[in-house]
Amino acid sequence: MSSTTTRRDPNAKPEAGTAKPNRQARAPIYRPPDFLWKRDADRCALCKRCVQQCGFDAITWENGPVVDPAKCVGCHRCEAFCPQKAITVEPNPQCLRPHPLWTEAHRKNLWTQAETGGVLLSGMGNDLSYPILWDHLLLDACQVTNPSIDPLREPMELRTYLGRKPDQIEVEMTDDGPALVGEMAPSLELEVPIVFAAMSYGSISLNAQKAIAMAAEELGTYWNTGEGGLHEDLKPYAHRAVVQCASGRFGVTADYLNAGAAIEIKIGQGAKPGIGGHLPGEKVSAQVSETRMIPAGSDALSPAPQHDIYSIEDLRQLIFALKEASNYVKPVSVKIAAVHNVGAIASGIVRAGADIVYLDGFRGGTGAAPTVIRDHLGIPIEIAIAVVDEQLRQEGIRNQASLIAAGGIRSSADAAKAIALGADAVALGTGALLALGCTLCQRCYTGRCSWGITTQDPALTRRLDPYLGSRRVANLVRAWAAELKEILGAMGVNAVESLRGSRERLRALGLDTTTMDILGVKPAGMGA
Amino acid sequence: MRIDAANLHYRELNHQIRRAVAAGERSLDLLNVNGQRYIGDGISGDVEITVHGVPGNDMGAFMDGPTIRVHGNAQDAVANTMNAGRIVVDGHAGDVLGYGMRGGELFVRGRVGYRVGIHMKAYRETRPVIVAGGTAGDFLAEYMAGGLLIVLGLDRRPREPLVGDWCGTGIHGGTLYLRGEVEPWRVASEFAGTRWAEDDDKADIRPHIEAFCEAFSLDADQLMGDDYLRIAPLSHRPYGAKYAA
Numbered sequence: 001m002s003s004t005t006t007r008r009d010p011n012a013k014p015e016a017g018t019a020k021p022n023r024q025a026r027a028p029i030y031r032p033p034d035f036l037w038k039r040d041a042d043r044c045a046l047c048k049r050c051v052q053q054c055g056f057d058a059i060t061w062e063n064g065p066v067v068d069p070a071k072c073v074g075c076h077r078c079e080a081f082c083p084q085k086a087i088t089v090e091p092n093p094q095c096l097r098p099h100p101l102w103t104e105a106h107r108k109n110l111w112t113q114a115e116t117g118g119v120l121l122s123g124m125g126n127d128l129s130y131p132i133l134w135d136h137l138l139l140d141a142c143q144v145t146n147p148s149i150d151p152l153r154e155p156m157e158l159r160t161y162l163g164r165k166p167d168q169i170e171v172e173m174t175d176d177g178p179a180l181v182g183e184m185a186p187s188l189e190l191e192v193p194i195v196f197a198a199m200s201y202g203s204i205s206l207n208a209q210k211a212i213a214m215a216a217e218e219l220g221t222y223w224n225t226g227e228g229g230l231h232e233d234l235k236p237y238a239h240r241a242v243v244q245c246a247s248g249r250f251g252v253t254a255d256y257l258n259a260g261a262a263i264e265i266k267i268g269q270g271a272k273p274g275i276g277g278h279l280p281g282e283k284v285s286a287q288v289s290e291t292r293m294i295p296a297g298s299d300a301l302s303p304a305p306q307h308d309i310y311s312i313e314d315l316r317q318l319i320f321a322l323k324e325a326s327n328y329v330k331p332v333s334v335k336i337a338a339v340h341n342v343g344a345i346a347s348g349i350v351r352a353g354a355d356i357v358y359l360d361g362f363r364g365g366t367g368a369a370p371t372v373i374r375d376h377l378g379i380p381i382e383i384a385i386a387v388v389d390e391q392l393r394q395e396g397i398r399n400q401a402s403l404i405a406a407g408g409i410r411s412s413a414d415a416a417k418a419i420a421l422g423a424d425a426v427a428l429g430t431g432a433l434l435a436l437g438c439t440l441c442q443r444c445y446t447g448r449c450s451w452g453i454t455t456q457d458p459a460l461t462r463r464l465d466p467y468l469g470s471r472r473v474a475n476l477v478r479a480w481a482a483e484l485k486e487i488l489g490a491m492g493v494n495a496v497e498s499l500r501g502s503r504e505r506l507r508a509l510g511l512d513t514t515t516m517d518i519l520g521v522k523p524a525g526m527g528a
Numbered sequence: 529m530r531i532d533a534a535n536l537h538y539r540e541l542n543h544q545i546r547r548a549v550a551a552g553e554r555s556l557d558l559l560n561v562n563g564q565r566y567i568g569d570g571i572s573g574d575v576e577i578t579v580h581g582v583p584g585n586d587m588g589a590f591m592d593g594p595t596i597r598v599h600g601n602a603q604d605a606v607a608n609t610m611n612a613g614r615i616v617v618d619g620h621a622g623d624v625l626g627y628g629m630r631g632g633e634l635f636v637r638g639r640v641g642y643r644v645g646i647h648m649k650a651y652r653e654t655r656p657v658i659v660a661g662g663t664a665g666d667f668l669a670e671y672m673a674g675g676l677l678i679v680l681g682l683d684r685r686p687r688e689p690l691v692g693d694w695c696g697t698g699i700h701g702g703t704l705y706l707r708g709e710v711e712p713w714r715v716a717s718e719f720a721g722t723r724w725a726e727d728d729d730k731a732d733i734r735p736h737i738e739a740f741c742e743a744f745s746l747d748a749d750q751l752m753g754d755d756y757l758r759i760a761p762l763s764h765r766p767y768g769a770k771y772a773a
Contacts, residue, residue, distance in 0.1 A: 118772030248647060249609045249628030254570040254590040281765045293630060293651040294673060298764040299700055303671050307646050308605055308624045317565070317585055321608065324542055325570030325590045370771075 029111040033069035036092045037078075043086035050078035050087060055450035055460050056443070075441035077450035109371070120371040123444030123454065125271055125363045125408060125430060128375050133382035133511070134414045138524060140505040142492035149489040156485040157495035160425050162195075162262075162402040163187025163331040164355045185355060186331050187402075188242075188262055191220030192481045193419060193496050196473075197360075197406050197429030198244055198266065198335065200228025202279045202288045202300065203367030203444070204433070205461040208453045211469030212432050213237035218474050224427075227266055227277060227302055229291035230256055242333060245322060247276060248302035250292035254325050262356070263322045264333040265315070267306070270364025270407040273337030273378045277302035278368065283447045285456040316352035323353075331355035338362060338384030338407065339377075343391035350392060350401045358427065359384045361407025365430040367454055368445030381407040382421060386519045389422025389501055412483035421519065422501040428477070435476040436469045504528065529553050534560035538584065542566055549575050549594070563603070568596050585622075588615045591632070604641070607634045612654065616743045620662065629656040629675065635740050637661040638683075642692065643670055648702055650674025659740040666692030669759070673701040678733055678740075680707045680751065689714065696720035696759055700766045704759040705733055707751065715759060719766050725756040 037058075044064070051059045058071035059078060072089065079087045096104050109120055142148040149156075164185035171178045196216055201209050203226060210233065216223040217240045224242040225234075229251020234241070243260030245252050257263055268274065279288075279300035289296035309315050319332050333356035334349045336342070346357050361381025366374065385405045392398040405418045406427035415426045434440065437451045444454035452463035484496065493499055507524040508516045516523060529548055533541050541564050548556055549571050558567065561581035568577055572592035579587075579598040588596055589608035601619035609628040620638035628647045631654030639662035646667065648656050656675035661682045668691045669677050681690040690710050697716040705725060715722055725733070734752055741748035 112772050116772040119770055121771050245609075249630075249649075252590070252609050252628065253611050253630075254572065254592050257570065257590065278767060281768065294649055295651070295701065295764075298673065299767065301647075301671060301673070301698065301700065301767070303647065303698070307643050307667075307670065308608065308627055317605070321566055321569055321586045321589045321605075324539075324566040327546070 029115060031108050031111055032094050032096065033072065033092055035069065035072045035074040036090050036094075037067040037069060037072055038088045038090065039065060040084075040086040040088075043084040045084050045086075047083060049081055049083065053077045053081045053450060055448040055455065055457070056446070073441045073443045074439075075443070075450050076439050121368055121445045122371040122374050122442055123366065123368060123446075124440055124442045125365045126375050127442065130362075130380070132408070133380055133515075133519070134408075134410070134417055136509050136511050137382070137417050137519075137521065138507050138509055139413070139416060139420065139487060139491060140507070141490045146492050148492050149494050151485040151489040154489070154494060156488055157497065158192050158481055158484060160190040160193040160496060161187045162190065162333075162356050162404065162424055164401060165399040167399065186262075186329050187355070188222060188331060189220075190222065190425060192477060193425040193484070194219075194415060194477055194480060195221050195242070195404060195425055195427050196223040196432055197365075197427040198224035198226040198242070198264065199367070199429055199433075200226025200244075200250075200279075201231050201234075201291050202226075202228040202283055202456070204454050205449075205452055205456060205464060206231055206233065206287065207461050207464040207466045208433070208436055208469065210234060210237075210466040211436055211464070212473055213240065214466065214470035215432075215473035215477065216240045218470065219477050221477070222261060224264065225251075225260070228279075228288070229293060230259055231287070231291045235259065244335075245318075246302050247304070247306040248292075248300060250294065250300060250302075253293075257322060257325050257330075258327075260330070262331045262333055263326060264335055264356075264358065265306075265318055265322070265354075266335045267309070267315075268335065268337035268339075268360070269366060269369075270337045270360030270362055270378055270381070271366035272369040272373045273339050273362070274304060275370070275373055276304040280368075280445075280447070283456050288456055312348040312352050315349065315354075319353045333358050333404070335360060337364075337377075338379045338381055340379060342379065342384045343387040346388040346403075347391055347395055347397070350397050354401055356402045356404060357388065358404040358406065359388060359423075360427075361405070363408030364406055365433070366444075381405050381409075381418070383515075383518060385418055385421040385423050386503070386521075390520060393501075412480035412487065415480060416484055416487045416499065417506065419496060419499050420502050420506050421521075422503070424500065431476065432473050435472045436464060437472075529555065530557045530559060532559045533562065533564055533581070536564065538564040538566055542569060545577070546571060549573055561600075568594060588613065588634075591615075601638070602636070606636075607632070607658075610634075610656070618744075623665070626656065626658045629658070630654055631656050633736070633739070634658045635661075635743050637744050639663050640679075641665045643667045645669045645672055645675070645677040645702075645704075647671045647673055648675040648677065650702060657736050659736055661740070661744065663688055664691045666694050667697060668692065668695045669699055669702070669704045670694070670696070671698040671700070672696065672704070672761075673699075675702045676733070676736065677702065677704045678707075678736060678756075679705070680740075682746075696761075698766060699759075699761045700764050701761060703729075703732075705729070706757040706759065707754050708757070710757060719761060719763075720759045721762050722757055722759050725758040729758050730756065 170181035213223045227246035238259040241260040242262045244264045246266035334354040335358035338361045362378030402424040405423035409426045449455040503520045506521045508521045509524045556577045563584040565584035568588045570590040576595045585604045592611040595614045598617045602617045602621040604622035607626045613632040617636045621636045623641035625644045640660040642665040659678045738748040
């Protein structure tokens with residue numbers, strides 16, 4: 001803060017039209033830092049590596065590392081890269097006087113707003129302690145009468161097809177054996193019921209996107225461009241890409257639509273239902289500008305609604321515009337945030353002609369969202385899957401579209417429960433970033449990610465090796481696939497198809513009756 | 529080549545168009561067009577399509593190069609996310625024209641509806657241009673990110689506004705020119721600055737006015753003699769100060 005400014009008359013009224021938030025408040029409101037940075041001086045070799053590693057300029061050098069604790073975001077990059085293991089980053093125990101209503105987080109947020117007058121931003125998913133329904137659901141297992149299957153020696157089928165399924169199929173006998181009459185709608189073939197969530201180049205680095213794209217190819221599944229276009233370097237992986245078309249239309253051309261395996265219309269995102277995207281100008285580097293096909297340094301604004309979509313009929317118009325542009329050979333997905341009326345909305349989306357409905361729950365991640373939106377809008381994905389699956393079944397149109405569930409899938413168990421509730425596949429966003437080394441510091445929106453994941457600064461992005469990253473992401477999904485097979489075996493089924501929508505194989509622990517009704521799940525202890 | 533669109537579903541009509549374009553057809557006449565959507569959707573190449581009748585929504589969406597001439601009115605979402613090419617409409621056209629349009633030209637002789645030029649953008653050498661001969665509805669140039677939008681206001685009815693309300697809301701790139709005056713409250717002054725066009729500005733729009741006039745047999749010199757309001761964004765980062773650090 002500058003200390004040389006002249007003193008202002010405290011009684012002077014602001015000039016008319018200058019009622020802007022005062023960003024130059026000279027005496028910041030005191031708040032204890034979130035983290036304490038500790039250095040063991042006996043171990044420290046004064047190598048300056050911590051200074052180099054910090055993407056947030058929290059560590060400077062004055063005859064030794066000096067930390068501005070207010071700038072430390074707790075990403076642990078310096079700690080991980082200290083060759084002497086001399087650094088520890090700890091939560092600050094020096095708390096404000098505890099108050100159950102005015103929590104420390106509330107007070108700190110309020111002070112920031114009092115100083116800046118701005119909307120608070122966050123990265124990653126909702127971090128409030130809402131109930132996590134996955135942790136109140138348990139899967140069934142076989143004992144005696146219905147023997148389990150040993151996945152070590154029995155084949156287990158995880159292959160999944162996403163897309164429109166016919167109401168019925170007709171088969172005719174030919175000289176070459178039975179053959180399908182007519183054509184099947186286009187669909188995506190997945191070797192595992194797991195896809196990668198949409199994360200644009202711009203929100204994440206090219207190396208991060210490349211790591212995920214390479215993993216998708218290796219795993220026989222799909223990655224998603226997000227609304228950021230398709231970078232030249234990723235064209236070799238385009239056949240494994242879902243290309244997104246959203247309100248900003250960034251990088252959307254006929255070639256782009258035809259390059260991917262499927263096209264996704266993004267209506268909403270779990271972390272920020274009802275609001276648009278906003279890639280700040282600082283993150284629109286020369287390369288990002290090329291891929292998005294906009295000038296460098298300009299804000300990349302995706303308006304909240306797509307202004308050509310105000311109804312299901314309008315949505316249908318865009319779905320078929322995309323199908324026309326891609327000659328009806330690619331499934332079209334529609335991604336929405338899970339909101340209160342999600343059942344009826346999903347029904348409309350299916351009737352509008354979507355082949356895939358992508359549901360993103362309120363715990364879904366984001367590169368940047370207003371904190372108040374991220375933390376308070378939407379509903380859990382567990383509820384949304386159950387409601388949508390049920391409504392589509394009741395209406396007899398469940399076969400017309402596949403369901404992808406996303407927004408807080410942390411493990412293969414969550415994936416299995418999502419599938420049992422009615423999802424065809426789950427999507428991994430945050431999980432994939434964690435596999436790349438993300439420590440969930442939630443500062444993606446700053447563009448300063450020390451781990452090279454959510455930044456466009458070349459000095460930082462080069463820290464992430466896409467080849468090594470793809471190994472880790474692929475390992476993660478392979479591990480989950482192996483666990484899914486174990487789960488299926490324990491449940492006595494040999495195909496993920498048999499688990500899909502099988503809510504009878506779920507039981508609830510500690511949920512109220514209404515929630516159990518909505519989930520379509522019985523309480524633990526209640527038999528068949 | 530002629531295609532009779534009478535009683536053809538859009539899917540069949542567009543299939544025939546795509547097949548003809550793929551076969552190298554350079555000139556296509558579509559007869560009896562009556563509301564079929566997606567004409568010219570996603571096609572590229574050097575082909576001139578003439579539409580006789582009223583084409584349906586999303587004409588020229590994602591189009592990359594061809595020319596479409598409509599002898600009649602057009603409906604909504606013409607030139608949606610268009611990359612290159614030229615669309616000329618003899619009559620009026622509807623809402624959301626040129627959404628996310630990145631290049632090429634759209635000339636409409638008559639009036640245009642709401643949300644025209646929304647999120648138009650420019651990129652490198654491509655600069656999309658929309659010229660509306662008549663008046664425009666609300667939310668003109670909303671979220672406009674690049675390109676050139678000109679409203680001429682020809683054949684105005686008495687007291688008919690040149691543009692509707694909320695003109696330029698969220699504009700963060702590109703330039704808008706209106707032939708004549710508008711009430712200041714119609715322009716989103718928190719996003720856009722307004723002044724009369726000067727010689728440089730007029731030199732910028734002249735080739736486009738000339739092309740427009742050539743398409744519709746109008747007198748460009750006469751139109752260029754009038755005064756134009758120039759509306760341009762105040763910032764490429766209109767929401768930069770909205771968020772707390």
